[in-house]
Amino acid sequence: MKETKYIVDTTLRDGEQSPGIALRMEDKVKIAKMLDEIGVYEIEAGVPCVSQKESDSIQEIINNTKKSKISVWSRMNTADVKQSILCKPHILHIGTPVSYIQIYSKLKKNKAWVQKNVLDCVEIAKNNGIDVTVGLEDASRSDIGFILSLIKDLKKAGVDIIRIADTVGILTPSRTKEIIETIKAYSDIEIEMHIHNDLGMAVANSLVGAKAGASYIDCTLFGIGERTGNCNFYDFVHASESIYQFAMNKKQIRRIEDECYPLLKGAL
């Protein structure tokens, strides 16, 4: 019996951030319904804070899907979190910068600030009865000690899944394995892989992450996404179906790609 792994599709969030496309509400609902039908575990539906229209689209997606969990992405900011949970998603995903370049250079803050802010955000969502996953942004360039300490706090705060984001796409298979195995050795938290394809290794690193213990794999249709894109949904299932069980098969993914090509071709 093959172990089951779960697909988190982020075509409607990270994928849509790719320059060249802009989806309408009906497009997003159409794509989400198809992903729902084939058994995608979680659909990252968008970023509510982008606009009221985006929030409305997410609401429509929630109303038109049956099986998939619908998640929304929020910055690690209490105001954004409060706005995001108005959509009543099944999961709120909080993007949390963890590399020193993001914390000290971009945000001009420190680790204590990150630690406090993310826990405040988690608390707000939890108090509203919404599940939370936390995305450790730029985890591939981060201090593993800080990651482990953050995971400990998050676990205590009731977070069961963290997303390891290779935000700039620089992981190699051995480095991926090392990070995931280290986290698994120190914590029983569940891991979601979010890999970018800057070095052409998104499929391989997602697969190595799954083998090292990640249960959830972030993918997009056609592999669309920022810069060189994310892990390609079809290619990932193709590469790993010999060792893992998925809710869907390649033929079903290909059918969705055929249907969605006119909407997404601007990002290819």
Add this chain to the structure above:
Amino acid sequence: MIRIIDNTLTGFDGNLPSKEELQRFCKLLFTIGVDAVELSMAAYEKLEKLPEEGNYILQIDYVDDMRKYPGFYRYTCRFEQNMEHMIHEVQINDAREIVRLRALQHCKEIRIIGLDDLMSGTYEKSMHEIKKLLPNSRINLCPENTFHCASALAVQWLLQCGSDVTTSFAGLKNNAATEEIIMALRLAVRHKPNRDLTIFPDLTRLFEAISGSRISNKKPVIGRDIFKVEAGIHADGILKNPATYEAYAPSCVGGRSELVIGKHSGTKAIKLKLGELQLNIPTEETVMKLLEAVKDICTEYRSSLKDDEFARLAAEVIAHERN
């Protein structure tokens, strides 16, 4: 010592470019850090003679061809095994076939082609097993890309087990992509950090002309659109410090960051683009109105805006606000 062999020029026999284009393609491959360029016999005949600089390998069918075409750094052949300057090629399609390599222990140099599915198996163990089975051979790995893991396998081999790989530009022939291996090694172990990678756009154009194909806009390292950024949070981050959202400076591969205005843009991106287009930046209120108009239009047309489209829209919104 790492050796990267690029065999792109064994893949164009039906559509060979001019002698000058072939020479230039080889020169550019050496510029980016390729250690040896492999040619088909047809490509060599088109070149007429070998350029003075660089190591060249000839792909041959029979040992007689070595005598016919002397002077190469190495020869590759599927049928001949243990000759001086010969890299014997063997196809291993499945990790379970690795044991067959035991029969080739006498080969001085060997190229293993295939192993597409290694990443889903115990790839580290398999790589060590290969080394163990061929203790005295120089082993060149040429992973195939059926499962989109070839570049990862080639890099993994170079970083942990071997020193020798075969790749091709843009992953032609279902191989690992030369440019991905070069960049991954530069980032991971600072391999050949002084090589000039700014010629990637030239090399890409030449490859497209030779192959008659178009490289995907999103192709890692060489795609035309890989440094375009639209999402507000990322545009802001790149503005503050490009290293925040880019693994390497676009300029090092002959590219540049490009801000695209679209549905995911924020006010900072709008102001930045207005400045870039040398347009006046209006009041905060007008910028917000402009941002709303951008989001509406992009959603209506399901696309981002080109710079001239944005400039026209900005002029309309600003004029409307003044009235």
